[in-house]
Amino acid sequence: MRDFSVPAGRPVNRADLVPVVARERAAESPCTIPFEHYHDGAWRPVTMGEVVRRVDEIASGLVASGVRPGDRVALMAATRLEWVLVDMAVWTAGAVSVPVYPSSSAAQLQWILEDSAARVLVAEGDEHAAVVAAAEVPATCETVVYLDDGGLEYLEERGHDVDPQVLDDAIANLSPDAPASIVYTSGTTGMPKGCVLTHANLLAECHGLLDHPIGTVGRSGNKTLMFLPLAHVLARSVTYTMFLGGATTGFWADTSTLLPRLADFRPHMILGVPRVFEKVRDGIAAQARAKGRIQQEIFGRAEQVAIDTSVARGGDGLGDGREPSLLAAARYRAYDLAVYRAVRAALGGRCEYAISGGGALPDRIAHFFRGLGVPIYEGYGLTESHAAATVNGPGCQRIGTVGRPLAGMSVRIADSGEVELSGPLIFSHYWNNEPATAEVLRDGWFSTGDLGELDADGYLRITGRKKELIVTAGGKNVAPGPLEDAMRSHRLVGHTVVIGEGRKFISALVAVDEEALARWAEENDREGVPPEQLVEDPALRAEIQYAVDEANSLVSHAEEIKKFTVLPRDFTEARGELTPTLKLRRHVIDEVYAEQIEALYR
Incomplete structure (x- = not known):
């Protein structure tokens, strides 16, 4: 342990x-x-x-x-x-x-x-x-x-x-020990449970973030734009962190019109879930494609240079002290003028960094944004830990991890591989649910249900969800998260659900990103073709197969996706397939797509 x-x-x-x-x-x-709030076409203090x-x-x-x-x-x-x-x-x-x-x-x-x-x-x-x-x-x-x-x-x-x-x-x-809130879990596996969080829990989170290197944006004069649901414990905690630190928070709920508000509010920090940052990157790529093949190629090269630059700096962002070659520096400056500055301007022009939570951030996305000058610091926590229990930050970032514990927190990995937490952030109990409380709180430690690894310096890496662990008919344990995260990085893929519990092999439901599918249809002279027919197109399936091959390269042969079905629409919160924080509700998806799943194994 x-x-x-x-x-x-x-x-x-x-x-x-x-x-x-x-x-x-x-x-x-x-x-x-x-x-600040937006009223009559302007931000009002x-x-x-x-x-x-x-x-x-x-x-x-x-x-x-x-x-x-x-x-x-x-x-x-x-x-x-x-x-x-x-x-x-x-x-x-x-x-x-x-x-x-x-x-x-x-x-x-x-x-x-x-x-x-x-x-x-x-x-x-x-x-x-x-x-x-x-x-x-x-x-x-x-x-x-x-x-x-x-x-x-x-x-x-x-x-x-x-x-x-x-x-x-x-x-x-x-x-401080009195209950401040009963925050209900998002219910990925059943009815939500009410987490009783005290004022002391909230203050430990806010003070922990403000005293961490990531808390520099919480000082007076800085601004953040809050667009995640405030019912989510992360958005709410960051809002009060900014409040206690003396910074200014603006509020905006319509993510489809987010870019104009980022441009006129000009935040110093952005809080989002991984899908938000993936959408930003995909939107930039789509704009480049719309301007023609030359612009598309320029963006592709600029993206790779940004990623290479970040990777060269090392996982902690500090690198080994070596200066880039004159050629590499010149290439970076050229792409900074052509691409990176425009991306930073789209985020308001003075965004120092972003914070990502609520799910796994693909390494490629993290390197892309860090390489262009807006690092995304990933953290980890649950409703039961009042949001972030661990977090990366300026000077203490290792991409691929969710950072080190906040002040007063302890993290350990049980013999089963499960992540356990202890400290001032941990909730007191589930409201009206003693059996559920006893199941996860034992001897001062909270069993998160997540699987993970700790390195020698205390950086935590999440490797999967214990309840989501798939055991194939051959007895192989497969964590679906890494495969699903890798698949999601492809422009055509909205979400992927890996299947295989008790089955002979691993398969997947691949839900397309509908906007990307429409753009693909335009690029390939398939405009007007219904999505149900597009997903059967051999050219499109070849692109999805490429994404599958890339994901499979990350795992052993027994864990590879052997077969897949492409769905003509993405999963949505409105249909109950996603939680409000865009996590998969697997039990709902399993029921809705039972016929497609069975067809994969006929």
Whole structure:
């Protein structure tokens, strides 16, 4: 058993609590700008004084609606300023927030409301009203308000007669060890479980990131644009890290129009999941192809030079101190003028680095962005560890790993190969679920369900998911993750699901990227041909076969993909095939595509 620990960070006390810090800063520096929101075609600053005023008004409205310290308040909305205001207001009232993904179904919402016994639900608009109408809202949820229908104004009006001393008392009695949130897992294998996370968990995460080399962007004057769902513990943790560090966070929910907002908000840091960065790279490549073969070839060469430059620097980004040759330096400068500067400009022009979580970042993508001057630092964590438990950063990056533990955290690899975590980030228990808690929390260690390796310097590498491990009929253990990640790097591939449990060989469902498929059809004079026919085209299947061969080169013969089926559309969250963080829901995919899977083994 290998383990690695990092000394404890700064201690957490009541003065560090988010509502306490907010009030203190509003009194001392009311004109500082913690947030910005996009309104009427421009970014509008929101001062600390305004934040605290609105938070107190909303909190008073919650109190007037019957919310008492310890009660739960559910929040279902897209990424926007009001989400954070409500979240902070719940804490100001001494209550516990229950984030709900905005894409949740009626059944998921109903389960969370029932399980948490939330007294109030704050939702967004007409789309959520339809979800609420389809759910059987339990009697414990006495109030439902909608942000787009004057919900906050209703709460603020309702709270006018609440004595301000009520809020003062609630904050005075708030303990770091008190529950801050019940955050439900994304449910890749069943009904979500509610992770009870304390204020101390949140503060350990925020302080750990700020004290890490990656926390340099959290200082005053820097900005980050938040577009991941705030219901996800990573997005929420980074938002409060920026808040406590004195930086400014902007909010944007529509990822299809993200590039214009990056250009005008000009963030110093971007937080994303691997698929976001893959899409950015694919979009740049598509633009080059659209300009003709010469531009396509220039991009291809520039990409390889960026990757080669990063690889030459070494896995930790520091290299061996050797200067590049004059020819290599000249080549890099040429591509910097022709390609890299345009990419950096598309990200706002002053992005120092990006952070990736929620899944494995392909090494090629990591090297590409680092080579062009915007390194992506990959981290690792779960809802149960309040987001990042380990992370890479400036001067401490090893591509292919998820970094070293944050302050106070310990990581060990059990004899089974499973990653186990211990420290101040780890959740206290699953809400109303003692058996599930006992299954993963033992002797102060949390069993993550992930498989991994630790190197001598404490850098963690995730090699697979224990529950996803495939055992073939021949007894071979196959981790699907490396194959799926390698396949996803091909421009035509959206997602891949590796199949083989109890089977004679490994096979795969390959779901195409629909935008890339349309571009491929244009390039190959197949415009107008239905996707169902395109995926049977020998030329397209040859390209997919190339991606399969590249992935197979990474594994042993027994682990190779022997057969595959190409699906004419990608998996989506709307159809329940992906979680809100774009992870595969394998049990759903297995059911939906049972016929195609069986056909692979006939």
